[in-house]
Each structure stands twice: as structure tokens, then as C-alpha cells.
Amino acid sequence: xxxxxxxxxxxxxxxxxxxxxxxxxxxxxxxxxxxxxxxxxxxxxxxxxxxxxxxxxxxxxxxxxxxxxxxxxxxxxxxxxxxxxxxxxxxxxxxxxxxxxxxxxxxxxxxxxxxxxxxxxxxxxxxxxxxxxxxxxxxxxxxxxxxxxxxxxxxxxxxxxxxxxxxxxxxxxxxxxxxxxxxxxxxxxxxxxxxxxxxxxxxxxxxxxxxxxxxxxxxxxxxxxxxxxxxxxxxxxxxxxxxxxxxxxxxxxxxxxxxxxxxxxxxxxxxxxxxxxxxxxxxxxxxxxxxxxxxxxxxxxxx
Amino acid sequence: xxxxxxxxxxxxxxxxxxxxxxxxxxxxxxxxxxxxxxxxxxxxxxxxxxxxxxxxxxxxxxxxxxxxxxxxxxxxxxxxxxxxxxxxxxxxxxxxxxxxxxxxxxxxxxxxxxxxxxxxxxxxxxxxxxxxxxxxxxxxxxxxxxxxxxxxxxxxxxxxxxxxxxxxxxxxxxxxxxxxxxxxxxxxxxxxxxxxxxxxxxxxxxxxxxxxxxxxxxxxxxxxxxxxxxxxxxxxxxxxxxxxxxxxxxxxxxxxxxxxxxxxxxxxxxxxxxxxxxxxxxxxxxxxxxxxxxxxxxxxxxxxxxxxxxxxxxxxxxxxxxxxxxxxxxxxxxxxxxxxxxxxxxxxxxxxxxxxxxxxxxxxxxxxxxxxxxxxxxxxxxxxxxxxxxxxxxxxxxxxxxxxxxxxxxxxxxxxxxxxxxxxxxxxxxxxxxxxxxxxxxxxxxxxxxxxxxxxxxxxxxxxxxxxxxxxxxxxxxxxxxxxxxxxxxxxxxxxxxxxxxxxxxxxxxxxxxxxxxxxxxxxxxxxxxxxxxxxxxxxxxxxxxxxxxxxxxxxxxxxxxxxxxxxxxxxxxxxxxxxxxxxxxxxxxxxxxxxxxx
Numbered sequence: 001x002x003x004x005x006x007x008x009x010x011x012x013x014x015x016x017x018x019x020x021x022x023x024x025x026x027x028x029x030x031x032x033x034x035x036x037x038x039x040x041x042x043x044x045x046x047x048x049x050x051x052x053x054x055x056x057x058x059x060x061x062x063x064x065x066x067x068x069x070x071x072x073x074x075x076x077x078x079x080x081x082x083x084x085x086x087x088x089x090x091x092x093x094x095x096x097x098x099x100x101x102x103x104x105x106x107x108x109x110x111x112x113x114x115x116x117x118x119x120x121x122x123x124x125x126x127x128x129x130x131x132x133x134x135x136x137x138x139x140x141x142x143x144x145x146x147x148x149x150x151x152x153x154x155x156x157x158x159x160x161x162x163x164x165x166x167x168x169x170x171x172x173x174x175x176x177x178x179x180x181x182x183x184x185x186x187x188x189x190x191x192x193x194x195x196x197x198x199x200x201x202x203x204x205x206x207x208x209x210x211x212x213x214x215x216x217x218x219x220x221x222x223x224x225x226x227x228x229x230x231x232x233x234x235x236x237x238x239x240x241x242x243x244x245x246x247x248x249x250x251x252x253x254x255x256x257x258x259x260x261x262x263x264x265x266x267x268x269x270x271x272x273x274x275x276x277x278x279x280x281x282x283x284x285x286x287x288x289x290x291x292x293x294x295x296x297x298x299x300x301x302x303x
Numbered sequence: 304x305x306x307x308x309x310x311x312x313x314x315x316x317x318x319x320x321x322x323x324x325x326x327x328x329x330x331x332x333x334x335x336x337x338x339x340x341x342x343x344x345x346x347x348x349x350x351x352x353x354x355x356x357x358x359x360x361x362x363x364x365x366x367x368x369x370x371x372x373x374x375x376x377x378x379x380x381x382x383x384x385x386x387x388x389x390x391x392x393x394x395x396x397x398x399x400x401x402x403x404x405x406x407x408x409x410x411x412x413x414x415x416x417x418x419x420x421x422x423x424x425x426x427x428x429x430x431x432x433x434x435x436x437x438x439x440x441x442x443x444x445x446x447x448x449x450x451x452x453x454x455x456x457x458x459x460x461x462x463x464x465x466x467x468x469x470x471x472x473x474x475x476x477x478x479x480x481x482x483x484x485x486x487x488x489x490x491x492x493x494x495x496x497x498x499x500x501x502x503x504x505x506x507x508x509x510x511x512x513x514x515x516x517x518x519x520x521x522x523x524x525x526x527x528x529x530x531x532x533x534x535x536x537x538x539x540x541x542x543x544x545x546x547x548x549x550x551x552x553x554x555x556x557x558x559x560x561x562x563x564x565x566x567x568x569x570x571x572x573x574x575x576x577x578x579x580x581x582x583x584x585x586x587x588x589x590x591x592x593x594x595x596x597x598x599x600x601x602x603x604x605x606x607x608x609x610x611x612x613x614x615x616x617x618x619x620x621x622x623x624x625x626x627x628x629x630x631x632x633x634x635x636x637x638x639x640x641x642x643x644x645x646x647x648x649x650x651x652x653x654x655x656x657x658x659x660x661x662x663x664x665x666x667x668x669x670x671x672x673x674x675x676x677x678x679x680x681x682x683x684x685x686x687x688x689x690x691x692x693x694x695x696x697x698x699x700x701x702x703x704x705x706x707x708x709x710x711x712x713x714x715x716x717x718x719x720x721x722x723x724x725x726x727x728x729x730x731x732x733x734x735x736x737x738x739x740x741x742x743x744x745x746x747x748x749x750x751x752x753x754x755x756x757x758x759x760x761x762x763x764x765x766x767x768x769x770x771x772x773x774x775x776x777x778x779x780x781x782x783x784x785x786x787x788x789x790x791x792x793x794x795x796x797x798x799x800x801x802x803x804x805x806x807x808x809x810x811x812x813x814x815x816x817x818x819x820x821x822x823x824x825x826x827x828x829x830x831x832x833x834x835x836x837x838x839x840x841x842x843x844x845x846x847x848x849x850x851x852x853x854x855x856x857x858x859x860x861x862x863x864x865x866x867x868x869x870x871x872x873x874x875x876x877x878x879x880x881x882x883x884x885x886x887x888x889x890x891x892x893x894x895x896x897x898x899x900x901x902x
Contacts, residue, residue: 153848209840247749
């Protein structure tokens with residue numbers, strides 16, 4: 001089975017259309033989510049502010065819905081609870097992670113502890129993590145600026161390094177589509193946008209440029225053979241690259257218990273996945289279209 | 304191959320060996336441990352707390368005279384608002400800038416100063432010196448001996464980030480937010496506490512008997528407290544008054560039984576009551592009153608059944624365990640068991656040359672045990688002193704001053720807590736296992752994919768070898784620069800490995816393709832050059848993206864950015880040139896003579 005048959009056989013219009021349709025789909029998902037929840041992507045505590053209370057030392061797995069309802073009743077705020085299993089010597093112990101969007105004052109924290117102690121017994125331990133609104137507002141601003149700044153820097157580097165405006169334009173579009181796809185997948189799969197996953201998204205900017213330049217280089221070099229064959233070859237390399245990166249990241253996602261690594265690896269993986277589609281459909285299709293329009297011209301990629 | 308071709312491979316090999324040496328540090332010991340790597344708070348566990356300093360800078364104008372300016376200051380102080388002059392009263396402009404250590408509104412200020420001036424501007428700001436002063440005071444409060452490895456970092460306009468390994472956020476917040484909690488006991492009875500303090504005097508330093516210098520910090524207690532003292536001390540001349548500072552009354556202190564051998568004459572550990580008995584002038588005092596904190600003696604890795612039962616039943620009543628020593632002094636099983644019971648663990652290492660008794664005192668918060676003289680016993684003594692001894696006069700003065708500050712406790716600025724993060728400790732078998740498992744699976748998956756594509760074991764080996772080299776050299780760089788490895792840094796290593804292999808693939812494909820497709824006969828060196836042109840442009844973009852990342856979260860992911868950029872540089876400058884040489888020599892044997900590479 002030839003994984004590159006799409007590039008060899010589909011019309012440029014079809015090739016370009018697929019990622020664009022996906023992009024519109026992702027865009028819709030993000031907009032819908034924004035409209036419904038007030039945030040296009042699920043935000044972690046880094047950007048949203050709020051409190052997480054970690055309860056440990058439970059002997060039995062608790063009833064999540066009941067706990068949520070009780071705490072919500074007490075605080076009047078939305079609460080989401082998650083059960084955690086803790087390996088230890090002897091019996092299996094459980095824990096509960098309670099997440100809420102508000103920052104609790106000392107008294108409120110005490111009240112929640114009281115409530116939970118009454119419910120689960122005195123022998124449990126509490127820890128809490130919280131972030132106030134001032135700092136999360138600042139973080140959001142920083143993340144936004146970093147994303148925009150990196151994007152602009154990338155555009156500038158590309159424009160300086162490559163004289164071929166068409167290709168540069170396509171690459172920049174691809175990066176945009178990748179960011180959109182990555183965020184869209186995060187929204188669909190419920191992966192939090194945190195400082196960790198922002199790192200992943202920023203890495204995607206570098207990674208996409210990688211794969212897209214690979215493609216353009218192959219197309220514009222003076223190798224013989226028809227353009228689709230050249231792209232097909234490049235695609236094999238590209239698929240291999242994507243595959244190995246996904247394999248490495250997949251191992252991390254499957255095994256890690258650290259939220260930061262999970263969010264980072266997932267954001268990167270989503271980016272790699274959408275990059276595969278955007279590079280080898282959108283970018284490829286655009287190049288096929290372009291070369292079929294201007295048959296015989298040769299362009300060099302400047303060093 | 305000629306010598307000029309091989310130098311890149313040699314350089315790579317040398318770099319790998321050098322990095323291995325940096326990480327392993329065989330000169331410090333031959334056991335295979337990663338001695339050269341420092342672990343950050345993400346691995347060791349601890350707390351990160353962000354404090355915001357709530358002060359404003361007020362520009363006052365239309366102040367008629369220097370006398371009025373002074374009066375303004377007084378008026379603020381009467382309101383119990385800490386105030387500091389940022390820019391002195393300028394008689395010509397009739398202006399002055401003050402820093403007020405609370406978030407006050409201009410309305411309130413105008414109320415206070417009346418017609419002595421007008422508020423021209425008010426902005427939320429903190430002066431650099433003020434922030435440094437607060438950082439110092441908090442440092443003294445939280446980690447006076449510097450043993451906990453606390454870090455205070457200014458962030459942004461008015462934040463202080465506080466990080467400490469090995470403490471829970473609640474505990475860290477206690478240390479930061481509360482006053483030094485002073486308590487005085489006679490026997491089991493609490494006689495007076497911090498709230499009873501009326502005034503703190505100035506430290507006095509005098510030469511001590513038997514060498515060293517004594518510091519004395521005098522203070523005054525309230526009438527009611529003095530009354531309690533009189534009753535408690537009636538008929539008890541020559542008994543000790545045990546003065547505690549921040550007694551960890553919600554803790555259980557765990558020590559290795561070996562330390563008992565070092566106890567001085569008369570000091571005894573009473574196992575059934577879990578306390579220490581200290582003799583005093585024919586009388587005695589116990590560490591600690593009410594068994595809070597309690598002391599439990601253990602072997603390296605196990606608890607006696609009686610102690611185990613005690614720890615089990617104290618769950619929920621006591622929240623934390625203070626282990627006398629360092630992480631390596633106690634067995635993993637013991638620590639795991641304590642964690643599974645729900646206690647939070649802190650380590651209190653011994654200071655250099657510290658006697659056992661001093662260590663026990665420090666752990667329990669006991670500061671001094673002045674003798675209740677015959678004149679004071681049964682009297683309402685309002686003036687009290689805490690004293691201690693240090694080797695040098697300077698050290699004595701410093702400790703006295705710190706104590707003075709803790710007791711009087713006035714920060715120049717109101718602080719509030721903006722964020723609090725618990726970082727679960729990961730150091731231990733679980734995390735190590737997790738990391739190794741993930742690395743092996745990733746490696747296996749990548750190796751399988753590569754083999755399926757190229758069908759040549761030597762190519763697979765070369766690529767995996769290149770991946771390893773990049774990883775080791777990047778770690779070597781981290782060791783060289785003393786970067787502490789935390790979760791962001793590990794994320795960076797993952798990114799380096801995950802994307803590093805990509806470029807090996809590009810190069811391999813570039814070189815392999817001679818012979819697979821009707822290609823023009825392009826020399827190897829040109830092919831390699833083209834592979835690099837891709838890499839350089841992408842590298843520049845990644846560096847730019849990482850530099851942007853380093854600004855987010857006040858540098859939260861800076862480690863990730865540094866590692867990623869280092870890995871990239873290592874790849875571009877070291878591994879890839881070497882890899883290109885290796886792979887081209889591996890593959891050239893299989894190619895037709897007409898494609899033999901030019902030098």
C-alpha cells in the first residue's frame with residue numbers, strides 16, 4: 001500500500017480542500033466552545049485562575065457526582081471532581097482532586113475541609129493549589145504575546161531566508177493552520193491549555209517550518225522527475241518523521257503522570273498530526289497547482 | 304576515508320565522553336549514579352507561592368511647607384499605615400512621593416492628610432528596595448539557616464515568587480504569613496504567647512562565659528500574661544522557662560535511633576511517651592510539652608510495631624512528619640509508608656558540627672531555657688529575655704537582630720498570596736520507573752519504524768546512536784551550566800529526542816536517494832549541504848519560538864527553552880555532521896563506483 005497515493009493522484013483542488021475543510025471544522029469547534037463556555041480551549045488553572053484541592057488517604061473510591069454536588073451546594077460554585085488511585089504498600093488507597101474556578105478564602109477552605117472530613121472521616125489529608133486572577137491575567141497576556149511574537153519572528157526569518165514569496169506564503173499559512181488544528185484537537189479531546197501546552201504550540205511553529213521547508217526544497221531542487229514524484233518522495237520522508245515523533249511522544253503520553261508533560265506531549269502530538277495533513281495536502285496541493293501553472297520555470301531556494 | 308572526514312565523528316565521540324563524565328562524575332565515586340545532575344523542585348517536590356506586594360506610590364502636591372510634609376508622614380503613621388518616602392519634599396514644586404504599604408484609595412489619603420496637600424497621582428507600585436527588604440525579612444523568617452534551599456525571586460512589577468523544596472504550600476504559607484509564634488512553657492503549662500507581647504527591645508551582645516558571645520533580646524509581656532507567669536512559677540525557683548519559637552505542634556519528628564548514642568549525660572529518650580527528657584539544675588524539662596511534637600525513633604528502613612500503630616492512629620490529628628536528616632538517611636520503604644499514610648514529609652538536615660541536643664532543639668522549636676531565678680519565681684515578671692550564644696560577636700548580633708525582627712514583626716508592605724502551587728515529589732522509584740519505561744518504549748517504537756523503512760540494521764543503529772548522543776550531550780550541557788532538571792527541562796529533552804530523529808531521517812533520505820530514483824548525479828557533499836539548508840532555517844525559527852516561550856509565566860518554561868535550544872545547537876553543530884559522515888560511509892559501500900563521493 002502506497003501511503004503517498006493521494007499526492008500522486010488527487011487534483012490540486014482536492015488536495016488543498018481537505019485541510020481547509022478541517023480547518024473550518026476546527027475553527028467552528030473553537031467558536032462554538034467559546035460561545036458555550038466562554039473559552040475556546042479548556043484553560044488550565046494557569047490561565048483561568050481557581051483552586052484545586054487534593055484529598056488523599058481515602059480507603060475507598062468516592063462517588064464523584066455526589067461530592068461535586070455537595071461542595072457545589074456549599075460554595076455556590078461549579079466544582080469538578082476526579083478520582084485518583086495511589087499505589088502504596090499494602091492496600092490500594094484513593095485520592096480525590098477537586099477543581100473549581102474560584103479562589104477560596106481561608107474560611108471557605110476550612111468549610112470544604114470540614115465537609116469532606118465529615119464525609120470521608122478524619123484520617124484524610126488536604127492540600128490545595130490556587131491561582132489568583134491578577135497573575136493569571138498576566139500569564140494569559142504573556143502567552144498571547146509570545147505566540148504572536150514567535151509567529152512574526154518566523155515570518156520574518158522565512159522572508160529573509162527564502163526569496164520565493166509564494167512558498168513562504170504557503171508555509172506561513174500552514175503554520176497558522178497547524179496552530180488552529182492543534183488548538184482544535186485540544187478543544188475536542190479536552191486537553192488543557194497551560195503554560196506546558198503553550199510550549200508545545202510554540203514548538204509546533206518550529207516543527208511545521210521544518211516539514212514545510214523539506215517539502216519546498218524537494219520540489220524546487222534540480223532533480224529530475226515530475227513534481228508529483230518528487231513530492232511523493234518527500235512525503236515518505238515526511239511521514240517517517242511524523243511517525244517517529246508521534247511514537248516518541250505517544251510513549252510519554254501513555255506513561256507520564258505529570259500534568260505538564262502530558263499537556264506538552266499532547267499539544268505537540270496534535271500539532272504533528274495536523275502538520276502531516278497540512279503539509280502533505282495543503283502545501284503539496286498548492287505546489288502541484290503552482291508548478292502545473294508555470295511548467296518550466298525553475299526556482300532556487302536561497303542558502 | 305581520509306583524516307579530514309573523520310574529525311567530525313571524533314569530535315562527537317569526545318563530546319559524548321565528556322558529557323558522560325560531567326553527568327556521572329566518576330571522580331566522586333564509581334557507583335553508576337547521575338551525580339552531576341541537579342533536580343529542581345518539580346522532581347523533589349515542594350511549594351511555589353507567589354506573593355503580591357500591596358503598596359501604592361502616591362504623588363502629593365500643593366504641600367505648603369517642610370513642616371507640613373513631616374506632619375503628613377506622622378498622620379499616616381497614626382493610621383498605622385506603613386509609609387516610606389520615595390522622593391523627598393521639594394519645596395519649590397511643593398511635591399513629594401510616598402510609598403504606602405497598603406492598597407489605599409486616594410479618597411482615604413485625602414481624608415488623612417486633610418488640607419495639607421492634594422493627591423496628584425496614585426499608582427500601584429513597589430520600590431525595588433522595599434521588595435528586597437521584604438524578601439530578606441521573609442527569608443530570615445522562613446529559612447534563617449539557609450538549610451531549606453528556599454528561593455525568593457522578584458517577578459514582574461510587584462510579585463515575589465517563593466519556592467522551597469520539601470514543604471507543602473500550607474506549611475510554606477504558615478512560615479510566610481504568620482508571625483514567629485512564640486510560646487513559653489513551665490513544665491506542661493503554657494504561660495504566655497506571642498499575642499501577649501507588648502514591646503520588643505533592642506538586642507544586647509556580651510561576651511559569654513566559656514568563650515563565644517551571648518545575645519539577649521529583651522521584651523515585655525502583658526499584665527495578664529505576667530499574672531499567669533506568677534502563678535505557674537510559684538514555688539519553682541531554678542526551674543526552666545522553656546521558650547519556643549514556631550513549635551511544630553502538628554508534627555511527628557522522626558529520628559534514627561543511632562543518634563541516641565550521641566546524647567549527652569542525663570538526656571534520655573522516653574520511648575513510650577515519645578519525648579526527650581533534659582536535665583536542668585536538678586529538675587528537668589521535656590521535649591515537648593503535651594507530646595506536641597512527638598518524637599519517634601526508627602531504624603533505617605523500618606518502624607517498630609508500636610510506633611507504626613501510633614502513626615496509624617495519629618492520621619488526621621497530625622499532618623506532617625519531620626525527618627531528622629536528609630533524604631538518603633532513611634529507607635525508601637519507610638518514606639513510602641509515611642506518604643501512603645497521608646503525612647507530608649519534611650527533612651531537617653543536621654548543621655555542620657551540630658550537637659545532637661541542638662538539632663533536637665531546632666527541630667522542636669525550642670529557643671532557650673532561661674532559669675527562673677528565685678527573685679522572679681512567683682512574681683509578675685513583665686520583662687523577659689531570650690538569649691543564645693554564638694561563636695562570634697557578629698553572628699550573635701545577627702541572630703539576636705533576627706529574633707528581634709521576628710518578635711516585632713512588621714513588614715513594610717502588606718503582602719497577600721496570589722498563587723500557591725503544590726508540587727508533588729516525584730523523586731523515588733515510581734518516577735524513575737516511569738521515566739525509564741517511557742524512554743524504552745519510545746526508543747523501541749522509533750527503532751521499529753526506522754528498521755521497517757530502511758531495512759538496514761546498521762542504519763537503525765546509527766540513528767539510535769545519534770539520538771542517544773544528542774541526549775547525553777544535552778544533559779552534559781545542563782550539568783555543565785548547573786541547570787536544575789525539573790519537569791519543563793524533561794519536557795525539553797523529550798522534544799529534543801522526538802524532533803532530533805527527524806533530521807537524521809532527512810539526511811538519510813537525502814543520501815540514500817542516490818540510486819532509488821532517476822536522480823542527477825549530484826555529489827554527496829552537495830546533497831549534504833542541501834540537507835543542512837533545511838535545517839538551518841528551521842533551527843532559526845525554533846530558536847525564535849523558544850525565546851518567546853521563555854517570557855511566558857515569568858520564565859516558567861525557560862528551562863524547556865534552554866534545553867531545546869541546546870539540543871538544537873548540539874544537533875546542528877555536532878551530531879548531524881558526524882551522522883552524515885557515518886551514514887555516508889555506511890552506505891557508500893553499497894553504491895555504484897560512479898557515485899563515489901568527491902573529497
